[in-house]
Amino acid sequence: MDESAYTAIKPREADPANGRLFAFYRLRNGATTRFFPGDGARLKYVSRDADTLEIPGVPAEFLLRGDKVHVEYRGRRVFLGDVVSRTEHKSRGTDAVQSVVCAGPWSKMARMTYRQYWRTGSGYELSSRLILNQTQSGDDQSLDSELREIAAHAASACGYTVGTVDVSSQQLPYDECRDITVADAIRRELKLFPSAICRFDYSAATPTLNIIKPGSEDNAAYVAAIPKTARRYEYNAHPITGVDLEIESSGDVDGVPYRVLNHQRAGDTSAGNPDCLYATLQLAGFSSSSVKQSFTAEVELNPQWSNPGWWYYRHPRLANVAMEAVSITNCKRSGAADADKYPNIAKQTVGELKAAGLRARVETFTCECTITTDDDVEEKIHLQMQYVTTNATNRTYTWVASSSSTTGETVPDGLAAAILAERSGELRAERMTVRCGDSLPQLGDRCDGLFLTQIEIDCAELTADCHFGAPEFLSVDDMASLLSNFRNKRRTTLATSRVEGKPDDGAAEVEMGPIPPLSSTEFAPGTKAKTTVKGNGGTIELDSAQLEETQTAKMRNLTVKDGNDTVLEAKILATDDFGLLVKKIAGGVGIQITESDGIITINALKSGSGGDGEDANVSGYSGTVVAATNPRYDEGSHRLLYTPVSMKFEKGLMKSIETGSESVIAQAVEESA
Known part of the structure; x- marks a missing residue:
């Protein structure tokens, strides 16, 4: 041509x-x-x-x-x-x-893959993995908003603009899918809204897509203004009187397949009814898989941490010390406030125990220890040990470390009854042929309560074949898709915070031996606390507890001059205060004490030469001075004998004096001011 x-x-x-x-x-x-x-x-x-x-x-x-x-x-x-x-x-x-x-533009929408923005490490990127009815920020999104977003995605590429979107503000469940077209995404959103109409307005410079619900009133053009050249009603020749749905759900749990059959029945489902609809509806059932972990806990039940024996067998410092030489006091634990929630100590780490859903923490145990040796030497030390405390017992724990599952499709109650209502009686769709008037029919127009879903126009004859009613009689699968909710999508969870152990089998718990501590330390605040020297029937006791915190006792040189000016020398154990400042002692005492270059000198005084009996000033000293008087040498015992005198001073003034029994030892002890 x-x-x-x-x-x-x-x-x-x-x-x-x-x-x-x-x-x-x-x-x-x-x-x-x-x-x-x-x-x-x-x-x-x-x-x-x-x-x-x-x-x-x-x-x-x-x-x-x-x-x-x-x-x-x-x-x-x-x-x-x-x-x-x-x-x-x-x-x-x-x-x-x-x-x-x-x-028209819909053909391009049916070829173009719909993609959404997903967050990545560098920002947002488009992906064909979709979650419908959710905003980019993760919030809920209404049906109208989701439809508008889908339509806008393809508008520029497919050559149209987005006009009116007014179907419903209903929030639908999240619908996860992937690799679908823009057209499929719109259809997917409109599953539950069969009366919603998608139509293009071609009158503008660029076609405009409108997604709307038909009006509630009949279009008068189909009643009077447009002559009807033909009108056809379609009836179901054999309307069904009963529906029997066999719903098969299949899936697997940890790799083990299962199959579940359920029936929904409505109407006359007797075996002899030829107009009963029997149908099998296959649905995806629940499927899940999981990764399980287990371990056997080794614990010491109810440790007797305040018992000396518990410390003796655990702390390395006491390994080579006789048990009878050890005294344990002032035992403490850092978690004493809620110790009942952590009754046992464990060999496992805190992480292992918590992964199994058990309580666990690291606690510090402390005590004061005194070690006394055979020669009465005492040593005070502070001991410390760290343990993992827990509520675990001696058993095997098994838990789900991770799992993934897919919930199955749900069939709403009354599906069989809904199908019966759709298929029974005079279920009709109306087709009519009209002459084209001043304008063409539009999708969504209503006539006799039915809405216009399809138009075919003969451009030469100027007639329009109009189909009112559902686009097609729905099959069983179509009804399931229409009435059921969207399939819930795959989700993955880590089950580390809640754990179910194996059921108790009634067996007695295994008693574990001592569990070594995570760490142990010792601290000795001083050296020997007390020493006793025994021999020849006598005892010499050195006890640091008799000294004030700031005092130090050590051996000092002592010279003694008797009344005949005979000088005798000796060494005594005394504090730094022993030779302090005593200038003059009251008459009748018979001694005079002086100190020079660390050497203490005691002079015996003749009677009456000691002074006038008044208190002597000793330079503001407060305390007690114990001195030796009347020194004599006992030839029989080969010892120096002294008469001890205790003098108490307060702010430099002597307030009292006491004479003791003859002794071989002289010692001065200071009292704090």
Whole structure:
């Protein structure tokens, strides 16, 4: 066929004023060419699917892939689409012609993968893994908002703008899926809303996608304004009177498969009813897998940490000390406040015990220890040990370290009854053929309570075949998809905070031996605390407890001069205060004490030469001075004998003096001021 003849205006194909209401244009490389298809051009509108234009008898190569075609009705654009398929027809002796199909923007939406932004380490990236009904920030998103987001994703690439989206503000469950198209995502969102209409408005410069619910009132155009050339009602010739659904759920738990059968029944399901619908509905059941871990706890039950024997057998410092030489006092533990919650000590680490859901912590145990040797030498030390305390007992614990599960599809109650209601009685859809008036019918128009879901227009005859009612009679699977909720998606959890151990088998717990501490330390605040020297029937006791904290006793040189000026020398154990400042002692005492270069000198005084009996000033000293008086040498025992005198001073004044029994030892003890 000659292309010029195809584009030329024929007498009976005049402009609208001459009776031709449709006009067709080809758009190629910025150029617009009007053409006049013959009889058979049909324009089809379908909700939730691509609008199409079918043109038969097109000259070969007149319309090519990449071309666009737009159609006007009474000067208003009603279609804009791309060439999507061409079928060539050629007979012997004739020119080749083609049947061409053009499709609207929905055809591109059906090819374009829908993607969402997901957070990554460097920001956000697009991914075909989807969670519908959730915002990018993780919040809930209503149906209308989700539809608007999906439609906007493909708007620029598919050549349309997003107009009105007004279906429902209902929040739907999160729906996790992947690798689906934009068109599939919209259909997926509208599963529960069969009356929602998706339609394009082609009158603007760019087609506009509107997703709406039909109005509640019938369109008067179908009642009176548009003449009805034909009207057909479709009835189910054999309406069902009963529904028996066998619902099969299958899945696996830790690799072990299972199968569950349930029945839903409605109406007359007796065995002899030929109009009972028997159907099997296969659903995904619950599936799960888990990784389990176990360990055997080794613990010491109720440790007697305040018992000396408990410390003796555990602390390394006492390993080579006789048990009778050890005295333990002032035992403490750092967690004493809630010790009942951590009654035992364990060999395992805190991390291992907590992973099994048990209580565990590190505690410090301390005590004061006195070690007394055979020669009465005492040593005081502070001992410390650290242990893991817990509520675990001697048994094997098993817990789920990690698990993953997929909840199965849920079938709502009353599915069989709903199918019976949809299939029984005079379930009808209405089809009518109308003449095209001032404007074309629109998807979503209502007539007799049914909404318009599909329109097919004969562009030559100017008639529209309209289908009112559900797009198609729903199958059992379709009803399940419509009435059930979306499948809950895969989730993964770490079960480390809650653990179920194995049930108690009634066996007695194993008593474990001593558990070594995590660490142990010792601290000796001084050296020997007390020493007793025994020999020749006598005892010499050195006890540091008799000294004040700041005092130090050590051996000192002592010289004694008797009344005959005989000088005797000796060494005594005394504090630094022994030779303090005594200038003059009351008369009758008979001694005089002086100190020079650390050497203490005691002089015996003749009677009456000691002074006038008044208190002597000793430079503000307060304390007690014990001195030796009346020194004599006992030839029989070969000892120096002295008479001890104790003098008490307060702020430099002597307040009292006492004379003791003759002794071989002289010692001075200071009292604090």
